[in-house]
Amino acid sequence: MTFSINSLANPGFSWPSVLSMALASKLSYEEKEVVESTALDDWGYLYALFLDIKNTECFLAETDSHVLLSFRGTQGIGDWVGNINLFPIHNPNYGTVHNGFFDAFYDVEKLLIEHLPKDKPMWITGHSLGGALAAIASVEWRSKFEIYGICTFGQPRTGHQDFSETIRNSYPDSFFRFVNNRDLITRIPPGFQHAGSLYHFDANGDIQEISAGFLPISPDPEPLTLDEFHQFQENINNIRNKIEMKPTENFAGHFDLLDDILSRQYKSLSDHKIDRYIKNISGQILASPDYT
Numbered sequence: 001m002t003f004s005i006n007s008l009a010n011p012g013f014s015w016p017s018v019l020s021m022a023l024a025s026k027l028s029y030e031e032k033e034v035v036e037s038t039a040l041d042d043w044g045y046l047y048a049l050f051l052d053i054k055n056t057e058c059f060l061a062e063t064d065s066h067v068l069l070s071f072r073g074t075q076g077i078g079d080w081v082g083n084i085n086l087f088p089i090h091n092p093n094y095g096t097v098h099n100g101f102f103d104a105f106y107d108v109e110k111l112l113i114e115h116l117p118k119d120k121p122m123w124i125t126g127h128s129l130g131g132a133l134a135a136i137a138s139v140e141w142r143s144k145f146e147i148y149g150i151c152t153f154g155q156p157r158t159g160h161q162d163f164s165e166t167i168r169n170s171y172p173d174s175f176f177r178f179v180n181n182r183d184l185i186t187r188i189p190p191g192f193q194h195a196g197s198l199y200h201f202d203a204n205g206d207i208q209e210i211s212a213g214f215l216p217i218s219p220d221p222e223p224l225t226l227d228e229f230h231q232f233q234e235n236i237n238n239i240r241n242k243i244e245m246k247p248t249e250n251f252a253g254h255f256d257l258l259d260d261i262l263s264r265q266y267k268s269l270s271d272h273k274i275d276r277y278i279k280n281i282s283g284q285i286l287a288s289p290d291y292t
């Protein structure tokens with residue numbers, strides 16, 4: 001299964017376009033040179049730019065027919081969850097969102113607007129934290145740009161009811177949110193909720209209960225309670241403190257070790273991996289009667 005630039009030339013849901021955005025979400029975790037060369041040389045875009053501002057990272061890629069914007073998620077899941085707060089921030093134009101997600105988007109928004117063409121439609125995507133940033137971008141820019149669609153994978157709970165209603169009213173059939181099985185990150189932070197049309201993969205990689213027209217009717221995995229979330233954070237911080245007591249110059253290795261330990265303790269964290277999403281999406285394409 002490969003990226004298809006043509007799958008994003010028009011609006012609307014298709015499994016090839018979803019796969020392309022999942023691959024773009026995965027690519028955003030690579031280094032700048034790899035991201036830009038892949039978008040230009042392998043995927044066929046005419047222009048590509050990777051941005052890294054105050055730890056918010058994303059890339060945009062432009063061709064004649066559209067622009068693709070992909071926000072990077074957090075690579076150290078355990079470290080991120082261990083530090084995340086539960087503070088909301090209200091915007092009178094679209095509602096209440098998590099303040100940390102908003103701040104991360106705001107850090108890069110000005111530079112993005114400087115580089116995004118206003119005469120081409122846009123697809124926005126992201127995995128994990130990147131999905132939350134994609135959601136905020138969609139409401140911030142709904143009157144500034146033509147947005148073909150938004151596709152997120154393993155997105156954390158991002159806003160309150162007013163935010164969800166803004167997305168539902170602005171993108172009734174063009175916000176596609178994917179959840180893999182019991183992906184733990186989609187169940188936090190408590191006090192916030194999801195938005196957009198849900199496509200929920202079960203443990204076998206099948207989509208749960210979709211009615212005609214790709215309208216999902218299966219529920220989200222239940223969110224963690226406040227007590228469960230605080231216990232999760234406490235466990236993360238205890239493990240992190242033990243790791244940091246071991247002398248090493250490789251701080252990135254600390255993050256990897258923390259995530260590895262947590263993945264063994266919390267099996268639903270493995271459901272969060274972008275490769276799991278890509279595998280399940282590819283399975284839908286292979287199972288399609290149109291696939292040849």
